[in-house]
Amino acid sequence: MGNRIVIGLDLAKQSTAAAALDGQGREQWRRTFRRQKLLPFLARQAPCIVAMEACAGAHYLARQVDRLGHHVRLYPPKHVKAYQRGQKNDYNDALAIAEAAQHGRLRSVPVKTVEQQDEGLLVQQRRQLKQEQVRQGNHIRALLAERGLVLPKGVAALRRRLPEVLEEGDNGLTPLVRRVLNGAYQRLLTILEELAWYDRELERQTQQDDVRQRLCEMPGVGAVVASVLKAWMGDGRQFRRGRDASAALGLVPCQHSTGGRQVLGGISKRGDRYTRSQVINGAQAVLLYAHRKDDALHRWVVRLQATRGHNKAVTALANKLVRIAWVILARGERYSPRPA
Template identity: 40%
Template sequence: MKLKRIGVDWAKQVFQLHGVDSHEQAVCRKQLKRSQMLDFFRRLEPCTVAMEACGSAHYWARELRTLGHEVRLIAPQFVKPYVKSGKNDANDAEAICEAASRPSMRYVEVKSAGQQASQALHRIRSRLIRARTALVNEIRGLLGEFGLVEARHGVAATRRLTQTALDAQNGLPGQMRELLAELSGELDEHDARLSRLDDMIQRQAREDERVGRLLQVEGIGPVTATALVSAVGAARQFSSARQFAAWLGLVPRQHSCGGKERLGAINKRGDSYLRTLLIHGARAVLRHCQDKADRRSQWLRQRVCRRNPNIATVALANKNARIVWAILSRGEGYRPG
């Protein structure tokens, strides 16, 4: 069977295919089980395979590329306008095939297995930080009911408060002391696991030369650099630095009409984890720019004076994102100034 393009709608065990020939006529409508997928595409002549960028799409894209097919991943929100009628697998596969025929369609870069493993590391670390924060808030709330409070916030302050509550003669019931000791041990386990994950990130930062080049930029540390490399690789899927910053949601939201531009706050599209890391890094740079005389610090102080610290922070995060694109896409080192 000679096909020009196939749209694939993924599921866990059942996959729907919609293929067209060189005249854009539908010649293949097929439902396959998971075990039949690779055998079907192995017998097929090389063609373009389009699919939505979902959880397992990168795995299947790598497998189909090894069979000689050209794989294109499309973000689900770009497929939605091409669904003609009700929601079912056949209509979704047809919509994916139709969306891939558009000359201006934007595609998602296929990630390597290493990139996915690195992203898994960051997701697990982020989940552990949220769990530790919830545990810290629980400890402080429980101790507050017994009149034990700490003015300072954070993990270290909570640990000091917990140790003080366990050591002092403060009228805590014996059962509460046992529970507090268990919560303290749970907090230590979270810290130990986070420490191991941080060691893995540091090891990746030492081994990957792309991460080493990103670490030269002020406001980008090992966590941010490894997260960026695992998410975008060489960043060549973006045609410009502004497109990369827009993908991160660091450009103003537009509501322009009739030749009159109206720009609002940042649109916050794209990966919120990467955007958060870049903004936190920019905030750290802003805190220490007062005593520096380089052009970057002077520009940052002028931004603070003209607008406010939050706007200056986002502006620096935007600038760092554009620098990241230049470093990764061109294979160059950072040239300050």
Template identity: 40%
Template sequence: RLVPTQHVKAFSHHQKNDANDALAICETACRPGIHFVPVKTVEQQDIKALRSARQLMVEQRTALANQIRAFLAEEGVIVPAGIQKLQQYLPEILEEESHELSSVLRRLLHTLGEDLRNLNIRIHEMDNEIAALSRQQSGYHYLLTIPGVGPLIAAAFVSEVSAPQFANGRQLSAWCGLVPRQHSSGGKNRLSSLSKNGNRHLRTLIIHGARAVMRCVQNRDDCLGEGLRKLIARCGFMKATIALANKLTRIIWRVLRDEVDFNMEKAFTIN
């Protein structure tokens, strides 16, 4: 069994040595309510490795695009927001003679633009490889039937989550940090903002998926759209988005456990 390291640290007393570490591990393993870390398969580890490498490339692409924008802004050339806009306008800017750019800066921007295009190609190839490996995992195709869940989110969940790991959907949602933070005492329950515990990357992805659904909520004529519009009117757009992310996480757990397609009528019921 694999014991979570953050729980072992709490029982590590005095100086650090092998004997004290072994004692802390033993005390942690015997504690009630400890959720042991499930052993991942080779395929899950491969998908997670590809996802980590892809995230690094995305961060490098963002940093490179910001660097190009900074160089152009110093010369008074402002490019609209978005990496696609930057790739569209950069060749035109370098070809136009009206912009007072030195030959050194033009060569530098041309080189950085080539690096940006190469990163886009590598990210696209990484996406295809992640999708190819994820299709071999059970539950991947079922997750794609859920609104707001695309190939990247489905690949992240099949590589990080095992349905038997959690007793219910709320445990998975709490593990993603999508439940309210609790500070209760004396029988009084106090709930505040999101706990943001657990897997930060999964939480980020599922919130982006919920935002994608919320963008078209006014055009949906099904029970999901009707329920979200009522929720927005009651608590606001942002809170409704987080509530939808929480709901989608619970649906993901049920779909992974039962290995069935998403059912709109069972997931969203309007009273």
């Protein structure tokens, strides 16, 4: 890195703490900027490395700083934590970010374009709506259980049985409870209607996107899973190989090795939990009908299920699907089933 200056920025809503290190790691200066003063200050600086944590607003600011001629690096916050010295404050956080960038061992997070953020927005909003759907359904079931009425699990059963419960006159529900339940049910219907719009929009975008169409050629991957994978992995070039992508998603064994003795446990569960859950759900769907297929991938997972059990087979298949997705995204290839 030579004598190149590294500026670490600790972002906040209204102010940003900044600290600069020279090529030998010596602190050059530290300052605090209001939001409107930061970019004009960086515009007056010679080209340098500007490092930030990959948090809310970081990608927008990174694009603005990159236009000023600086080299921008974004790092996962939990990886920067190890470089912190002394007690936690804004300046120490900025110094830790600058030191992490100067060290050079951490893999930086790619800066997202506006288009990539738009694609991720649909995925994030759909995820939030699914959570609201589950919470609202559980709330309605809890209200009914307090009155001695227990409904089956699942949103389909709730939509089918709740109108019947509200119309029954001899189930012991008071007029107040009926009004409250009807309002909660209407909110649930609104959430489901909005969720259906997001599903249609993801399906429409998938039909117009060649990358997601190639991802959908994989087993267990539809419009939603393809959109989630693309939003999480981007073009995949931040990973050297497919195993690095599956490791970043937490689908490889967690190591506790020492003294030359290798000890492997369960999967590490690192990375984005929602993306990992979607890939595992797709793998479960594949395993459900794998015995009907005759290609190498399905035969392999059926043998694995017979020898290692269902859960390990699902996890191993999810690992393999992420690796295949990396090849499709990073190398631009298509999925081609290999004959058994």
